[in-house]
Amino acid sequence: xxxxxxxxxxEFKRAATRAIDWIAHYFTHPEEYPVLxxxxxxxxxxxxxxxxxxxxxxxxxxxxxYERIVVPGITHWNHPCFFAYFSITGSAPGILGxxxxxxxxxxxxxxxxxxxxxxxxxxxxxxxxxxxxxxEGFEGVxxxxxxxxxxxxxxxxxxxxxxxxxxxxxxxxxxxxPLLRLYTSEQAHSxxxxxxxxxxxxxxxxxxxxxxxxFRMDASKLExxxxxxxxxxxxxxxxxxxxxxxxxxxxxxxxxxxxxCEREGIWLHVDAAYAGSAAIIPExxxxxxxxxxxxxIVVNPHKWLFTPIDCSAFYTTRPDVLTGAxxxxxxxxxxxxxxxxxNYMDWGVSLGRRFRALKLWMVLxxxxxxxxxxxxxxxxxxxxxxxxxxxxxxxxxRLAPTPLSVVCFRARPQHLEPEGGKPNDAALNEFxxxxxxxxxxxxxxxxxxxxxxxxxxxxxxxxxVRTTEKHVARAWEVIQQESTAAQR
Amino acid sequence: xxxxxxxxxxEFKRAATRAIDWIAHYFTHPEEYPVLxxxxxxxxxxxxxxxxxxxxxxxxxxxxxYERIVVPGITHWNHPCFFAYFSITGSAPGILGxxxxxxxxxxxxxxxxxxxxxxxxxxxxxxxxxxxxxxEGFEGVxxxxxxxxxxxxxxxxxxxxxxxxxxxxxxxxxxxxPLLRLYTSEQAHSxxxxxxxxxxxxxxxxxxxxxxxxFRMDASKLExxxxxxxxxxxxxxxxxxxxxxxxxxxxxxxxxxxxxCEREGIWLHVDAAYAGSAAIIPExxxxxxxxxxxxxIVVNPHKWLFTPIDCSAFYTTRPDVLTGAxxxxxxxxxxxxxxxxxNYMDWGVSLGRRFRALKLWMVLxxxxxxxxxxxxxxxxxxxxxxxxxxxxxxxxxRLAPTPLSVVCFRARPQHLEPEGGKPNDAALNEFxxxxxxxxxxxxxxxxxxxxxxxxxxxxxxxxxVRTTEKHVARAWEVIQQESTAAQR
Numbered sequence: 001x002x003x004x005x006x007x008x009x010x011e012f013k014r015a016a017t018r019a020i021d022w023i024a025h026y027f028t029h030p031e032e033y034p035v036l037x038x039x040x041x042x043x044x045x046x047x048x049x050x051x052x053x054x055x056x057x058x059x060x061x062x063x064x065x066y067e068r069i070v071v072p073g074i075t076h077w078n079h080p081c082f083f084a085y086f087s088i089t090g091s092a093p094g095i096l097g098x099x100x101x102x103x104x105x106x107x108x109x110x111x112x113x114x115x116x117x118x119x120x121x122x123x124x125x126x127x128x129x130x131x132x133x134x135x136e137g138f139e140g141v142x143x144x145x146x147x148x149x150x151x152x153x154x155x156x157x158x159x160x161x162x163x164x165x166x167x168x169x170x171x172x173x174x175x176x177x178p179l180l181r182l183y184t185s186e187q188a189h190s191x192x193x194x195x196x197x198x199x200x201x202x203x204x205x206x207x208x209x210x211x212x213x214x215f216r217m218d219a220s221k222l223e224x225x226x227x228x229x230x231x232x233x234x235x236x237x238x239x240x241x242x243x244x245x246x247x248x249x250x251x252x253x254x255x256x257x258x259x260x261c262e263r264e265g266i267w268l269h270v271d272a273a274y275a276g277s278a279a280i281i282p283e284x285x286x287x288x289x290x291x292x293x294x295x296x297i298v299v300n301p302h303k304w305l306f307t308p309i310d311c312s313a314f315y316t317t318r319p320d321v322l323t324g325a326x327x328x329x330x331x332x333x334x335x336x337x338x339x340x341x342x343n344y345m346d347w348g349v350s351l352g353r354r355f356r357a358l359k360l361w362m363v364l365x366x367x368x369x370x371x372x373x374x375x376x377x378x379x380x381x382x383x384x385x386x387x388x389x390x391x392x393x394x395x396x397x398r399l400a401p402t403p404l405s406v407v408c409f410r411a412r413p414q415h416l417e418p419e420g421g422k423p424n425d426a427a428l429n430e431f432x433x434x435x436x437x438x439x440x441x442x443x444x445x446x447x448x449x450x451x452x453x454x455x456x457x458x459x460x461x462x463x464x465v466r467t468t469e470k471h472v473a474r475a476w477e478v479i480q481q482e483s484t485a486a487q488r
Numbered sequence: 489x490x491x492x493x494x495x496x497x498x499e500f501k502r503a504a505t506r507a508i509d510w511i512a513h514y515f516t517h518p519e520e521y522p523v524l525x526x527x528x529x530x531x532x533x534x535x536x537x538x539x540x541x542x543x544x545x546x547x548x549x550x551x552x553x554y555e556r557i558v559v560p561g562i563t564h565w566n567h568p569c570f571f572a573y574f575s576i577t578g579s580a581p582g583i584l585g586x587x588x589x590x591x592x593x594x595x596x597x598x599x600x601x602x603x604x605x606x607x608x609x610x611x612x613x614x615x616x617x618x619x620x621x622x623x624e625g626f627e628g629v630x631x632x633x634x635x636x637x638x639x640x641x642x643x644x645x646x647x648x649x650x651x652x653x654x655x656x657x658x659x660x661x662x663x664x665x666p667l668l669r670l671y672t673s674e675q676a677h678s679x680x681x682x683x684x685x686x687x688x689x690x691x692x693x694x695x696x697x698x699x700x701x702x703f704r705m706d707a708s709k710l711e712x713x714x715x716x717x718x719x720x721x722x723x724x725x726x727x728x729x730x731x732x733x734x735x736x737x738x739x740x741x742x743x744x745x746x747x748x749c750e751r752e753g754i755w756l757h758v759d760a761a762y763a764g765s766a767a768i769i770p771e772x773x774x775x776x777x778x779x780x781x782x783x784x785i786v787v788n789p790h791k792w793l794f795t796p797i798d799c800s801a802f803y804t805t806r807p808d809v810l811t812g813a814x815x816x817x818x819x820x821x822x823x824x825x826x827x828x829x830x831n832y833m834d835w836g837v838s839l840g841r842r843f844r845a846l847k848l849w850m851v852l853x854x855x856x857x858x859x860x861x862x863x864x865x866x867x868x869x870x871x872x873x874x875x876x877x878x879x880x881x882x883x884x885x886r887l888a889p890t891p892l893s894v895v896c897f898r899a900r901p902q903h904l905e906p907e908g909g910k911p912n913d914a915a916l917n918e919f920x921x922x923x924x925x926x927x928x929x930x931x932x933x934x935x936x937x938x939x940x941x942x943x944x945x946x947x948x949x950x951x952x953v954r955t956t957e958k959h960v961a962r963a964w965e966v967i968q969q970e971s972t973a974a975q976r
Contacts, residue, residue, distance in 0.1 A: 056854050378492055
């Protein structure tokens with residue numbers, strides 16, 4: 001290592017070649033690793049030096065530790081038997097995009113600080129908008145996560161209440177602010193409530209609308225909640241509907257919700273972080289029905305569009321309100337072209353912005369629209385297949401419909417069946433929780449769980465491009481075996 | 489391209505090798521490119537396909553377009569003559585960290601979803617804490633940017649006002665909330681005010697304390713502002729001090745400010761995004777004097793610590809309050825080890841989290857503490873040298889002290905000198921603004937600007953590991969030549 005400059009370029013090339021070879025092997029042999037890391041709390045940290053080195057170390061020594069200590073402590077989201085949360089894919093074109101973007105190391109806060117980064121963001125988002133079937137009025141920006149996209153949407157919805165002058169006057173020290181109400185379903189992601197906490201809406205400002213038997217927001221209850229709140233003097237200002245809830249991938253009735261929002265003059269934000277991508281499949285275009293009337297929508301390419309984390313595509317028909325909520329331009333950030341171009345720093349919280357568009361553009365080009373649709377369809381087919389196996393088995397049951405690539409189910413072992421009458425949920429919950437622990441401890445597959453109407457549900461999510469029928473079948477075998485073993 | 493799966497691994501290896509070769513050439517020949525992109529608004533977008541392809545394209549075709557269209561539209565932050573904003577470095581070890589992190593594609597929201605990612609984050613941040621000389625009570629988390637770190641700090645400061653119950657009750661629809669006041673200096677970064685807008689503090693809740701002749705917060709004015717606000721029934725709750733302001737890298741008197749905050753029971757957040765790294769140099773440890781008494785502090789390794797964007801290190805002595813403000817744990821995010829480990833999703837806004845610790849750890853190991861300190865010292869020396877040239881030249885003047893690696897100055901050409909009396913700032917501003925445009929249009933160097941006490945200032949920032957005396961000398965030549973030419 002030199003006293004100045006970066007590490008020598010030849011060393012970089014050698015190390016990069018080693019890293020590429022490691023990745024190539026990893027991608028062709030993901031099954032060499034247990035899906036869920038087997039380390040104990042503190043084990044990784046304890047194996048590594050507690051202090052930074054005085055003098056620089058050779059990069060090979062660092063890569064040795066990476067392979068020897070870091071990798072065994074990794075839970076492998078690339079494993080074809082990773083079925084937890086939302087299963088994802090950081091595909092090869094996306095990884096190359098990240099590599100080049102890290103090398104360019106531009107900050108796309110302003111158009112001028114890298115025109116190509118801003119314009120590729122506009123372009124890739126416009127491609128995606130077309131693929132999702134959203135109308136031209138939707139303008140996009142890439143955020144890191146759906147949590148932040150949703151926060152920005154709700155911040156814009158609050159700013160749209162222009163008579164309240166919240167940007168200027170704030171929300172404290174005044175007695176003229178009605179209670180601001182945000183509506184979302186009981187099945188909505190926790191990020192909606194978190195955004196409300198951050199924005200000062202508070203838990204009191206979030207009204208969770210009950211869902212129907214299939215975990216979709218009950219639009220008539222939304223309507224009456226709004227009417228009730230208006231009668232009480234509150235100020236309804238935003239509805240967040242979900243297309244593809246986290247627990248069951250249920251789809252809120254967006255067309256009806258949009259109609260209510262339209263009539264009430266309320267900002268409609270749609271969280272389609274996971275399921276939005278399904279609209280790329282012509283037969284599944286309907287998942288975004290009604291969203292053409294939304295004010296904003298978020299779809300995460302890092303969820304079900306083969307793009308490495310993080311990449312969240314946020315669209316709004318009111319970029320003027322969004323930038324009105326966020327824009328602050330000190331002198332040191334003014335440029336001579338400000339009137340002619342888009343400065344994305346004005347579109348959200350973060351000033352500094354990575355060049356995330358590159359990977360998205362590379363993924364869309366290398367897979368192509370049909371290639372993407374084909375892979376997503378295959379995931380849905382695998383989930384349907386698994387759901388079928390569950391349905392046919394006398395000792396398992398599904399706990400929710402399977403509209404997309406996630407199956408919620410539980411074991412109902414014979415010995416816990418009551419003699420007629422209702423299932424014993426408390427005992428089943430205990431059994432299934434223990435069952436999940438057994439399944440995941442094996443290391444071959446990794447599932448997560450949720451709770452549905454008080455029932456502990458196992459969740460099998462499909463979303464990795466390496467996952468094939470073989471892997472889903474193996475998961476089903478493991479689940480049955482562990483369930484049998486747990487009954488002994 | 490296959491109908492299923494990722495792109496074939498051999499194609500990935502070939503493309504990755506091409507990308508690595510391109511990066512190696514780029515890093516050894518950054519001067520082949522103009523620093524500031526020369527494209528016109530819309531030019532990059534117009535050169536690229538307006539629609540996503542139906543079928544996947546070979547990755548080589550995408551890399552061709554990358555080299556042919558994207559790169560010429562890039563403003564080169566890697567160029568040794570990039571002197572704008574804060575000059576940064578995405579060093580080779582950091583790039584390799586990003587590459588591996590993209591390949592692993594883990595979401596470090598929970599310890600269980602990748603123990604090594606969480607523990608490496610704890611470890612790398614603890615290394616950095618030690619290097620910065622912060623006491624053990626500071627616990628860290630990596631955010632994307634200082635904007636978000638500062639937002640989280642102020643959100644935590646608001647949550648610390650436990651009697652106001654803002655998390656539960658929100659800030660609207662109540663008449664018992666005093667005006668919440670946040671204090672920062674007139675020279676603070678715009679992200680402080682942006683955070684206040686997001687949090688519902690509003691512009692009215694931000695009190696900008698005047699600065700002294702050297703652009704540092706006037707602590708006595710802070711003290712009297714707080715007293716005045718208390719007397720008016722307002723509720724002071726947070727002070728954001730800056731170590732290394734964006735315009736001039738001035739350093740607020742943190743020891744005095746900390747004393748005031750301590751006495752008043754107010755959360756002290758320190759924005760040391762750029763300058764904090766200087767504390768790694770033993771002789772510059774003093775830049776963080778007083779910060780041991782802060783409640784939170786942010787230092788950005790992606791600014792002056794050779795780590796690719798984005799990586800913002802946020803520390804607080806009150807992680808309990810931080811997680812109290814943000815934590816929301818729905819059933820689907822519970823794990824069996826929750827009591828024993830740290831789940832970083834509870835430490836901020838975003839649920840999804842990239843494995844950013846890997847690159848930071850690799851940078852710290854490959855450069856070593858002495859290697860880092862040596863490079864930072866070299867940057868400071870170069871800035872001092874440049875400041876000396878400015879000071880010696882009869883037609884230039886510095887407009888601020890140069891405590892670190894940024895020089896603020898302007899041209900004062902003979903023909904604009906008044907016959908005795910005050911300089912003609914309006915004419916000088918116009919001249920210097922035009923001068924900056926000329927300098928940047930040349931393509932050899934890129935500087936940015938600010939405004940100081942109504943004076944248009946050119947800013948020369950040093951922070952790239954490839955920048956040497958040769959580059960700074962060339963910048964000085966270009967500046968003088970253009971100033972002379974502008975007078976013709």
